Amino acid sequence: MLIVTMIKEMNHFFEPKTIAVVGASSKKTSVGGTIFENLLKQKNKHRAKIIPINNKRKKIQGIKAYKSLLDVKEKIELAIIIVPAKYVSSIIEECEIKKIKTAIIISAGFKETGNLELEKKLNDAIQKTETKILGPNCFGIYNGHNQLNTTFSGKEQMELPKNGNIAFISQSGALGLTILDSLANKTTGISKFISYGNANDIDETDLIQYLQKDKKTKVITMYLEGIKDGQKFLKNAKETTKQKPIILLKGGTTKESKQATTSHTGTLAGNQKVYESAMKQAGIIQAKNLEELYQIAKIFSIEKENKGKNVTIITNGGGFGILTTDEIINNELKLTNYNKKTKIELRKKLPKKIAINNPLDLIGDATPEEYEIALEEIIKDKNTNIIIVIVLFSLPGINKKIIQTLIKIKQKIEKTNKTMIVVSTGSNYTKKMITQLEEKNICTYEYPNQAIKAASEFAKYYTDTK
């Protein structure tokens, strides 16, 4: 299929005009009930017409229900299938008859549970249809831009993230949902979330192809356990990473966890070393864990493209400067050697007790004014690519003025080819201050190791990969 056509068709997953929910239920605690309720709740935002399909009831949650997809007169763009596994293949046949563009099979009970008979029937039905299918054994999608949500989230137990530019593809539904929830109180948001499960039709390669062209997505993050067609995936990933970063967390990297991936999403996880090196060659950034996945995605989400690996540290805590330096060296970045002019100006303008080094340690009693003097010079320094500003609020010289200083510098930096990251460790007061910076789109981290890991992947991607 032509990629333009593919993208047009895939769009029906995210912006359908009509959605049929096969297996919609009035019981709000059931999967069919939760999904249907979620769709109704955000109706004014995604503006899709929602049609329940239920062969036993005339109305579902107050809405007229149909016995079968075939009874619906209107055109349907997306079918969400929640019926038991044994009925799924016949529903897919109905999708083909109704010429439905896209379908999400939430139902589980195929190869991942060892039911190879149902697996074969499903694959046969998929073979014969032009409907594009996500799943089975998946949670479907969440579109940050119109709040369309086919997952079973939305209860008081979980929240959904803001609209943003990070796409998240997850082979595991539960893991995906949990990450959506944990992103809910972050300032960086989600463009599209896709849980694709067993991938009997649409797979990880189709999804990165789609997201590569998606204008709302700036960063692609993924949780994978296995890859259906390695060659195809790597070829496409290599093309995609020339456009935008892919950050991957791979589960099932040890012998011991591979058995579990088979019963989880029915995939075979391959040899880890081979994987890692192939992924690297394709320009994919590999996260070691969920924490890293988010932290690396954050810098790409907020900061604009910037080449170069020279880092300048400004700090009011000597120990933090030292720990940050260690991280810089261990993460293949470099400490900036200031331009001659920068050195002269810093020496002229900063108090004598401050040594003009990198890290630039403004000492424990540093004031917002001293930070400003330092930053004004560093943003003019030709050799600096990335500025790490460490602000420890527990020290006596610092006060709220530093927030305005940093916001002012951020505005100036937007016009330069530099990147600024703020690191600040602390409890309630610090968190309040950090929120103010994040609201102004300043990229912040709690600990030096988080900031430098992210900065390192950021610098390597724009300097070496893209």
Place this chain on the structure above:
Amino acid sequence: MLIVTMIKEMNHFFEPKTIAVVGASSKKTSVGGTIFENLLKQKNKHRAKIIPINNKRKKIQGIKAYKSLLDVKEKIELAIIIVPAKYVSSIIEECEIKKIKTAIIISAGFKETGNLELEKKLNDAIQKTETKILGPNCFGIYNGHNQLNTTFSGKEQMELPKNGNIAFISQSGALGLTILDSLANKTTGISKFISYGNANDIDETDLIQYLQKDKKTKVITMYLEGIKDGQKFLKNAKETTKQKPIILLKGGTTKESKQATTSHTGTLAGNQKVYESAMKQAGIIQAKNLEELYQIAKIFSIEKENKGKNVTIITNGGGFGILTTDEIINNELKLTNYNKKTKIELRKKLPKKIAINNPLDLIGDATPEEYEIALEEIIKDKNTNIIIVIVLFSLPGINKKIIQTLIKIKQKIEKTNKTMIVVSTGSNYTKKMITQLEEKNICTYEYPNQAIKAASEFAKYYTDTK
């Protein structure tokens, strides 16, 4: 000096009956003003008499001041010195005349700024006195048990941690203060915090010797940049780690950061590889960053001694089970092979759709009741040493009942030789639930990598070191 005598004398730092503040000030934003104010604020808790020494004023913050230590009639147990560096050595001479047991020199401006003349004068004075001295260039101490606080914290910008059993020794004052603040909203608390700066008298070895015998300290955590006497330190550390764990974060591990350590605390950081291997031999746990330092300390603070490296995972998210398995294998732990009886009971009692494996994946719709069945069997399993319970609240089967289940299991586990850790990732609702578990002294982590790193160091310490 005999160790018993040393400990008795060191106690005067933490439980002095009389404190003289040399350089106390009425200006509350100054260092001398903040420290004096902090001491007065917690007076009803630490019950020390506070005497201001100031050669210009008759009263400081409403309290009668003396011109010099020598003018005070009473016995003084702790002197806190905040005067400019050039006056410090003469104050130390006065401490000797007054037979003051302990002194903290907050003042900076010695070898760390290259002032070798003042450095020599200070060392000469230290040589001639029996007063035990902490610093110079340090922030002093915080005693979690009586709230005695000689640092310049206590403003709205920072908070102090709860009373607890983690001791924290920091060569860097600012870093120490920041960590104190960031511990403030954790359930695990601090026994004693000690910022010891340039260590001209009391050094890291004296401090671990002291904390080894301190009954209120269960875990010793440290941030070091350099070590004064490597042989002595390692010998003492080796003795200490037979009693309680030492977790160390070392700053200045790269060539690039070593220059900074010299101007920061005046220490020379040695060769990193040699360090690491010597530390390992002494049984010291090495944290890679501040995050890890806390996360490892947490499990030791909460959990009782337990040998064995077999881990059982119970989860309602397959992907989380897989990621946790990868971490277990990569961190030198093992997946438990269940005892035969456990397998039979689990199979008999759990629904058929749940495969009896490790990870024990209770599947996305797992209920608190299913968790209880599984946990009741696992706590009887002879082969299991550590139980990782993953609870994802974004999934539909889970509800608040799981909290009661986990609290009940925790009570039972107290009587076994097993350790239970809960892992739960999510936003506001999850954080609320986790707080309820932490209040019942259940050890929790947000991500699998954090939990397994901590569990691994815990298991290795009790199985191989102690």
